[in-house]
Amino acid sequence: MPNLWIIFLTGLTVGGLTCLAVQGGLLASIIAAKKDKQSKHDSGTVYPTLAFLLAKLVAYTVLGFLLGAFGGAIGINETAQITIQFIAGLYMIVIALNLLDVHPLLRYAVIQPPQFLTRSIKRQSRSRDMFAPALLGAMTVFIPCGTTLAMEALAISSASPLLGAAIMAVFVLGTTPLFFGIGWLTSLLGDTYRSKFLKIAALAVIYLGVTSMNGALVAAGSPIALRPKTTEKLYNEAPVSQTVEIRVTASGYSPNYVRVKKGSLVTVKLVGQNAYSCASAFRAPTLGINKNLQPNESYTFTFTPKETGKIPFACSMGMYGGVIEVI
Numbered sequence: 001m002p003n004l005w006i007i008f009l010t011g012l013t014v015g016g017l018t019c020l021a022v023q024g025g026l027l028a029s030i031i032a033a034k035k036d037k038q039s040k041h042d043s044g045t046v047y048p049t050l051a052f053l054l055a056k057l058v059a060y061t062v063l064g065f066l067l068g069a070f071g072g073a074i075g076i077n078e079t080a081q082i083t084i085q086f087i088a089g090l091y092m093i094v095i096a097l098n099l100l101d102v103h104p105l106l107r108y109a110v111i112q113p114p115q116f117l118t119r120s121i122k123r124q125s126r127s128r129d130m131f132a133p134a135l136l137g138a139m140t141v142f143i144p145c146g147t148t149l150a151m152e153a154l155a156i157s158s159a160s161p162l163l164g165a166a167i168m169a170v171f172v173l174g175t176t177p178l179f180f181g182i183g184w185l186t187s188l189l190g191d192t193y194r195s196k197f198l199k200i201a202a203l204a205v206i207y208l209g210v211t212s213m214n215g216a217l218v219a220a221g222s223p224i225a226l227r228p229k230t231t232e233k234l235y236n237e238a239p240v241s242q243t244v245e246i247r248v249t250a251s252g253y254s255p256n257y258v259r260v261k262k263g264s265l266v267t268v269k270l271v272g273q274n275a276y277s278c279a280s281a282f283r284a285p286t287l288g289i290n291k292n293l294q295p296n297e298s299y300t301f302t303f304t305p306k307e308t309g310k311i312p313f314a315c316s317m318g319m320y321g322g323v324i325e326v327i
Contacts, residue, residue, distance in 0.1 A: 004167070006135065006207065010147065010151075010208050011171040012174040012175070053176050055138060056179075059138040060169065061169040063168055064152075064166070065146070065161045065162070066161075067155040068162065071157060071159035072159040072292075078219070082216045084157040085157040086189050088154045089210065096209065097149065097202070099199075099202040100199060102176060150209075151168060155167045191208070216317075216318060219318040221283075239259065240261060241258070242260055243266075245259045247271050252315075256321070258322075259325045265302055265304050268303075270291070271302070272293045272296045272297045279315045281293075281315055282315070283314055283316055289301055311324040311325075
């Protein structure tokens with residue numbers, strides 16, 4: 001599955017800043033409206049801020065669930081899934097390079113929400129109704145920032161409702177501190193330190209983008225991909241067997257390195273063990289194997305290797321993998 005910690009850091013840094021630029025004014029407006037009718041017994045700005053952020057978290061989590069379900073329900077094929085993930089990673093890199101001011105043309109590659117939709121939501125932000133902050137927080141799903149769009153593409157490519165929900169929830173949780181401060185941190189840092197902060201954030205996004213693109217290449221079986229580390233043993237220590245059992249867990253495959261003989265029938269049994277991650281989507285491109293397991297499902301396939309060499313396998317997002325070596 002994607003590195004949720006990196007996704008959280010992306011939300012905490014560049015995601016928070018870019019989304020704050022698009023959506024922060026809405027929260028500022030609703031707080032201003034709240035202050036206008038605030039009494040001495042009022043809770044001040046705490047309630048509208050919390051209502052805005054909690055509603056936003058719920059809305060994006062539901063959106064992530066639906067996007068993941070959509071990716072799975074339409075039977076998104078392996079090629080489309082890999083392509084979406086690769087493009088999402090590339091878009092993250094474009095966003096980061098734009099933050100680093102690498103070239104002025106990059107700003108045109110950052111997707112902006114339609115003006116009419118932005119104006120409509122801003123009109124709602126002037127409301128003094130007690131439910132306005134929560135409603136506005138939920139409506140922010142209609143004006144996503146560029147980084148959010150990349151996360152949404154990642155949720156679709158996961159083809160999993162739970163994983164899609166986790167991606168969006170963790171990302172939005174990462175953006176929460178900056179929204180809660182309404183730009184307090186960036187104003188405190190000043191222009192000089194803010195610039196340095198943005199550069200560090202951009203580097204984190206570049207890492208996430210490269211990781212996403214590399215995961216797509218791994219899932220596609222590309223020879224240029226940097227593959228997940230395997231527990232490969234010394235040649236004389238690794239057992240050779242034509243019947244292989246691979247446990248599929250939430251944290252990957254075990255064993256993730258096996259050896260078989262050329263010219264003999266090989267039987268591989270995948271055994272799901274609470275595999276609530278993308279590891280349940282087993283891919284072995286060179287063998288034509290593309291199987292989505294249920295968390296505790298088992299699946300067996302056979303093949304007869306004609307040549308020696310290494311046959312890579314991985315999850316659908318290239319985060320977990322292994323090797324079947326033919327000797």
